[in-house]
Amino acid sequence: MSAPSAAAPRLHWSAEGVTLWLADRMILRHAADRPALFVGRGAARVRMDRGNFALADRLEERIALRHATPLQEGGDGAGLLLAPAPGAAPLLRVRLEADGLALEPLDPALNRFWLRLVAEPGERLWGGGEQMSYVDMAGRRFPFWTSEPGIGRDKASPVTFEADREGGAGGDYWTTNYPQPTLLSSRRYALHVETSAYSCFDFTDPTGHEIEAWAIPARIRLAAAPRFAGLVTILSDWFGRPPRLPRWAYEGAIIGLKDGAASFARLETILAAGAAVSGLWCEDWVGVRQTSFGRRLFWDWRANAARYPDLPARIAALAARGIRFLGYVNPYLAVDGALYGEAQAAGLLALRLDADAPYHVDFGEFEAAIVDFTRPEAIDWFAERVIGRELLDAGLSGWMADFGEYLPVDLRLADGSDPLLAHNRWPLLWAEVNRRGIAGRGRTGDALFFMRAGFSGLSGLCPLLWAGDQLVDFSRHDGIGTVVRAALSAGLVGNAYHHGDLGGYTSLYGVRRTPELLMRWSELAAFTPVMRSHEGNRPEENLQLDQDATVLAHFARMSRVHAALAPYVARLCEEAVATGLPLQRPLFLDHEDDPACWGIETAYGYGRDLIVAPVLEAGMARARPYLPAGRCWIHLWTGACHAGGAAADVPAPLGAPPVFYAEDSPFAPLFGAIGRDFALA
Amino acid sequence: MSAPSAAAPRLHWSAEGVTLWLADRMILRHAADRPALFVGRGAARVRMDRGNFALADRLEERIALRHATPLQEGGDGAGLLLAPAPGAAPLLRVRLEADGLALEPLDPALNRFWLRLVAEPGERLWGGGEQMSYVDMAGRRFPFWTSEPGIGRDKASPVTFEADREGGAGGDYWTTNYPQPTLLSSRRYALHVETSAYSCFDFTDPTGHEIEAWAIPARIRLAAAPRFAGLVTILSDWFGRPPRLPRWAYEGAIIGLKDGAASFARLETILAAGAAVSGLWCEDWVGVRQTSFGRRLFWDWRANAARYPDLPARIAALAARGIRFLGYVNPYLAVDGALYGEAQAAGLLALRLDADAPYHVDFGEFEAAIVDFTRPEAIDWFAERVIGRELLDAGLSGWMADFGEYLPVDLRLADGSDPLLAHNRWPLLWAEVNRRGIAGRGRTGDALFFMRAGFSGLSGLCPLLWAGDQLVDFSRHDGIGTVVRAALSAGLVGNAYHHGDLGGYTSLYGVRRTPELLMRWSELAAFTPVMRSHEGNRPEENLQLDQDATVLAHFARMSRVHAALAPYVARLCEEAVATGLPLQRPLFLDHEDDPACWGIETAYGYGRDLIVAPVLEAGMARARPYLPAGRCWIHLWTGACHAGGAAADVPAPLGAPPVFYAEDSPFAPLFGAIGRDFALA
Structure with a gap:
């Protein structure tokens, strides 16, 4: 699946040492008194708490x-010893290989690796998987280990x-559900560390970047290209072209409710307010349990008739109105559920080190077992028995495929693999379970699952990312703005489709949703591929879309804007399938000759022809987003023209997030119509 | 000054490798597949903020x-290559040497060193300099770098x-003004790392202790002894026998007031309440400046006639009543003071890297220069010009010799030494300045200075430690209890005399003194060599001794108890000079055959014959301190007898801290009289 790199790596030997080049870019500089490569041995110490x-x-x-x-x-030129x-x-x-370096340790005891890369002043370093805090990683250190986001x-x-x-x-700023040891340098080359071990990029030393891995990586992949977009396509080739996003997923909003049977009536309220709705997402379709964190789901992946009576009929009735039903699943089995017993009887659970008994993970006031996906029959079982029979056969068209980050390192896996190496691969195995379950029912391209956990290679397996569990606020490192950074960083390494929980998720320690937050998040979500709302972890304590007429009317209007964009989004999806370019993208991807675009992390191109500068702070009435040079940009809500190459100064009241379209876009008529139809009074 | 170790180290070679022994204790075990020694290279990254x-x-x-x-x-047997x-x-x-290992790097580029020590299950590891949180360092990691305590x-x-x-x-738990890379193991051996570089003891790995140093140490000193007390004497030999504590220092309380001329009137109030007072300590004798941290001193080390009019006459009047006057000094010179100009003119200040100009340290809303003590004439200047002429000639009998921890690493020192290596030595140079200033006026053994900063070797230079800046509360890691742990850990490595700020120092973020805290601290301080009160960093916001009749009466009574103990303390001081044994000592030092004593960190022997179990928590009415086996212990306040080897259960109201004396003590009549004279009504 790998396209040949535009520039294969070359070695240059001299009296001082040896250098490695990608076209005209020096990547490594190695000399006896300044070595670029190190190996070693170490022992990891790992503590996990939920x-x-x-x-x-x-x-x-x-x-x-x-x-x-x-x-x-x-x-x-063949390589180095x-x-x-x-x-x-x-x-x-x-x-040396066409697209990188193949590494072979000559002492099996070696389990640490370091590589010093040439650094240039002012260099920008993007990537790292899905990074919530910084799209440009320069000047900081980024460990790669899938975990709770924090x-x-x-x-x-x-x-x-x-x-x-x-x-x-x-x-912390680097904790993420989806880490990936891949970088894209402003020097227009990309590097990927091919290992699932814990690894780390350290960009804190101006004299050289340092890569660390707790294993000798099989390969260091390298590619260079004249343009950034070309590099992103190469990365998409490496990690897997995204599957096509089902059209229903972006033709209306997906309403998240977890109120048992009451969810249906609440959906009617939202529909009555004029919302464009393509799905109802009830993560509590499996039943609930109460914990101090909030109401949690019952992790036994079967429709719960007590909480959702007559679910098949309900789903059929929704389907008749063009509304899909979505649910929830994750790779763990609550020890007090029925599936746990089945999996245990079939020997499909990961085992404790100290006993031939299933390993139980503490998930906060309840425990669950881990289906051991290193056993092929466990993947088959989960795909067929759970995804096929319990989810798809029950009528689900989609689900949140949650978690995947919790694999502890003190357990036994069936294939004998080291949990330290399996940990980061787990999200990929989990994605494969979901992908295969859907394929087994012939629903590929129609049924949809979305994941927060990820690692190198997820893009070819999972059709849709969601940005994990934001706080229900505007905070810099865990609020609404992190969803934008997450989309941009993940998109650069091959993940074309991204979205977040509209309204945020986590409400703890006094953090509560405000109407303003819900409305700003509605605006942001409307300009992402999937507009899905979430009630959050503590629905009773937080404002919901259907509890405030102003908020609901605003949401309904934004959902119609979202639906109206579908023809354009369909075109972007085609582009993604063809080139791997993400729908939401840093401005520099399409405007790399305008250096002012390079440092912008909170506005994005939605495709090539829309600029979205969502309001990510409270109390904003106006905005001054920068618009890329070389084109003329029309303010969506007013039709005012703004020349690129400068910041626009536009009103940004609730209901009119700063969005601009290119005057020369083939979709300009569509955008113009949306602007007229949804202009603020 | 070094006594020969009771057991010189020996090597034992075998087919597997080589082991190092102290008598019957294996200290190092080295084999090709399990090396005990490592060297390397690294570059320190250091950030300092005040x-x-x-x-x-x-x-x-x-x-x-x-x-x-x-x-x-x-x-x-001679050594290893x-x-x-x-x-x-x-x-x-x-x-190998008689008392350790001499190390010699054979590559000058090496600047990192690691040593793996044999670890034993249940081993206790004391020392580390003055440790505030843990006397026993087992299971934790302790960096050694003198700094603010936190x-x-x-x-x-x-x-x-x-x-x-x-x-x-x-x-954090390990931050301290006085670190020292010395350990005393329950295996009855001691080890000291002879370097002033940053170093670290890591006791977190049960398979071996690891010592790290950012230099190749000149030596690893080793000693073993059959009894702990013998080891402490050896350490005292290594680091310098403590000077004799002046008798006046423990014959009454030292009252800390910094209220300008009003301090004298307030002292009269305290005397009128019946306090036994041997000194008045006015750290503001140099004048003040206001900052947001609190009222701070004016760092130009001369009597300030505006704040203290007629000071010579005041001092003489106090002296006539047997009351000494004490002040304050530190090794920095405020850039807006007169001494700064003198020192700069004489070329005595440490310089910036980037200019031939004095390096200025930000001390929080004002700046100060560093007198460069690597220049012998700078030591002479400070000793004679400041300590001699400004302090002693002005009539001071003692002072807080504050700071010493701030030496930055980005400056130029006169002797060309690396600030990374000079940093930990700075407290020793500062101690030498004070010692020499006193010696220059013939006041050794009479004038007293007390320091918080320290490093290996301080004990021979500085007559008295104080425990730094506690919070004015009972908190576990920065409250009253840390003074006890500090005394015990510092005492084990040779510092015989210790005390703290009675009442604590730091009041920030809503932490305020309570009457109970002041009273419990009075009780603790009475049973330490020096009972010195402090108004704290924000006197106006915190209760003072003379503001509450109950608190004052309690303090006065405790000061008389303190004074009454003087004959016993004098005997302990003689013992300290003879043997290096500290006045405050862990119970195991005199009772090592009772293993129940080994883990006790909040009670101590005050000499061999008193057990002090101060109340270090709020709201305590009774206490159950453990009493060492083999002797009979008499409760000081009630005269009740308690057999050792069990916990006593005693009332512990304010005014009667749990204190016990040994029935067989030659000082039993004195203790008995104190108990009777000061019995609670």
Whole structure:
């Protein structure tokens, strides 16, 4: 599935040492007194508390591979043999390939790897998977280990302080459900570390970037291209072209309610307000249990007739009106559910180290087992028995495929693999379960699942990301704005479709939804591929769409804007399938010759022809978004023209988020009609 | 000054490798597949904000020295030559000495060192300098870098969270003004790392303790002894026998007031309440400046006639009544003071890296320069010009010799030394300045200075420690109890005399003194060598001794108890000078055959014959302190007898802290009289 890189890596040997080049870009500079490669040994120390991890390394050795010689086979350009010193046994073989470096440790005890990359002043470094806090990673350090995203994600925030006190749940700027050791440099090259081990990018040293991995990676993939968009297509080739997003998913909003049978009546209220609705999402379709965190779901993945009586008839009635029904599933089985017993009897559960008994994970006032997806029959069982029979056969058209980040490292897996290496792969196995379950019922391209957990390769397996569990606020590192950064970073490494929980999710430590937040989030969600609302973790304590007439009318109007954009979005989906370009994209992707676009992380191109600068702060009445040079941009709500290459100054009241379309877009008539139809009074 | 160790280290070579022994204790076990020694290279990254440091290592190499061979010279027992592998160039020479290992790096680029010590289950590890949170360091990691102690010192405390937000000032369990890389193991051996570089003891791995240093230490000192007390004497030999404490220092309380001339009238109130007073300590004798932290001193070390008119006459009048006058000094010079100009003109100030201009340190709303004590004439100048002429000649009998922890690492020192290596030595240079200033006036053994900053070797230079800046509360990691732990840990490595700020110091973020705290602290201070009160950083917002009749009466009574103990304390001081044993000591030091004593950190022996179990929590009415086996202990306030080897159950109202004396003590008549004279009504 890999396209050849536009520029294969080359070595250049000199008296000082050896350098590695991609076309005219020096990537590595290695000399005996300034080595670029290191190997070593260490022992990981891992603590997990409900998906929040603390990892530390007990480092035994870090060996500078000072002595580089050309590989005997194939001439000077074939690769490197690396040793600590002349005469010492070589420890690493590096073979050049068309799109990178194949690495081979020559001592099986080695389990640590470091690589120093050439750094340039002012270099920007994007990627890292789905990064919530920073799209440009320059100047910071980013560990890659799938985990809970954290609550507050800011050590200076009182919310994070409180969450940290309760099990280290506060997170930090780099904690993410979907990490990926891939970077895209403003030097117009991309690098990917091919390992599922814990790894880390350290961009804090201006004299060189340092990559660390707790394994010798199989390969360091490299690619260069003249334009950023070309690089993104290469990354999409590497990690898998996204499946086509089902059309129903963007032709109306998906209403999230988890109120049991009352959800249907509440949906009618929302429909009556004029909302364009294509789906009803009831994550509590499996029943609930109450915990101190909030009302949680019953993790036994079967329709719960007590909470949802007559569900088949309900689903059929909705279908007749063009509304899909969606549910929820995750890869764990509550120990007090029926599926747990089935899976245990079939020997499909991951085991404890100290007993031939299923490993139980504490999920906060209840425990669940882990279906061991390293066993092929466990994937088959979950795909057929759960996804097929319980979800699709029950009439679901989609679901949140939650979690995937919790694989502990102190358990036994059926294939004998090291949990430290399986941990980051787990989201991929989980995506494969869902993908295969849908394929088994012939519903590929129609049924939809969305995930928050991810790792390198997710883009080819999972049709839709969601940005995890934001706080229900405007906070810098865990509020509404992180959804935008998440979309942009994930999109750059191959994930074309992204969305978030409209209204946010986490309400704890006094953080509560305001009407303004719900409305701003409605505006943002309307200009993303999927507009799905969420009641949050504590629905009773937080404002809901159907509880405030102003909020509801605003949402309904935005859902109609969203639906009206469907023809344009369909075109973007075609482009995504063809090129891997994401629907939401940093402005520099289509406007890379305008350097003013490079640092913008809170506005985005929605495709090439729309600029969306959502309001991500409270109390904003006007906005001054920068518009890319070289085109003329029309303000969606007023029709006013703004020349690119400068900031526009526009009103941004509730209901009119700063959105602009290119005058020369083939969709200009559609955009013009939307602007007229939905102009504020 | 070094006494020969009771057991010189020996090597034992075998087919597996080599082991190092102290008598029958295996200290190191080294084999090719399990090396005990490592060297490497790294670059320190240091951030400082007002004495709060964040240190990180950019580690380049960590080389396992797998290959050990006997030194050619002197036979198998003489030492080790260590190399990464057979045939590789050796990198470290280790030569056995009577009391340790002399280390010699064979590559000048090496600047990192690690040593793995044999660990035993249940082993206790005391020492580390002055540790506020844990006397027993087992199971935790302790960096050694003199710094501000931190505010709250507990990442789970809201106070620490607030302080961390303001410049990273919150600290942690290991932050201390006085670190020292010395350990005393329950295996009855001691180890000291002879380097002033940043170092660290890591006791978190049950398979071995790891010592790290950011330099190759000159030596690893080792000693074993059959009894703990013998080890403490050896450590005192190593680091310097404490000078004799002046008798006046413990014959009454030292009253801390910083109210300008009003201090004298307030002292009269305290005297009128019946307090036994031997000194008046006015740290504001140099004048004040107001900052948001509180009222701070004017750092130009001369009597301030505006704030203290007629000071010589005042001092003389106090002296006539047997009351000494004490002041304050620190090693920095405010840039707006007169001494700054003198020192700058004489070229005595540390310089910036980027200019031939004095380096200015931000101390929070004002700046100060650093007198460069690596220049001998700077030590002379400060000793004579400041300590001699401004302090002693003005009539001071003592002072707080504050600070010493702030030496930044980005400045130029006169002797060309690396600030990273000078940083930890700075408190020693500062102590030497004070010592020499006093000696220059012939006042050794009479004039007294007390320091919070320290490092290996302080005990021979500074006659008295004080425990730094506690919060004015009972909190676990920064409240009253930390003074006890500080005394016990510092005492074990040779510091015989210790005390704290009676009432605590830091009042921030809503932490305020209660009457109960002041009274409990009076009780604690009465049973320490020096009973010195402090108004704290924000006197106006906090209760003072003379503001509450009950508190004052209680203090006065405790000061008389303190004074009454003087004959016993004098005897303890003699013992300290003879043996190095600290006045306040962990119970196991005199009762090591009772293992129940080993884990006790909040009660102490005050000498061999008193057990002090101060009340360190709010709201306590009774206490159940453990009493060492083998003696009979008499409750000071009631005369009730308690057999050792069990916990006593005693009333502990305000005014009667749990204190016991040994029935067989030669001082039993004195203690009995005190108990009778001061019995509660």
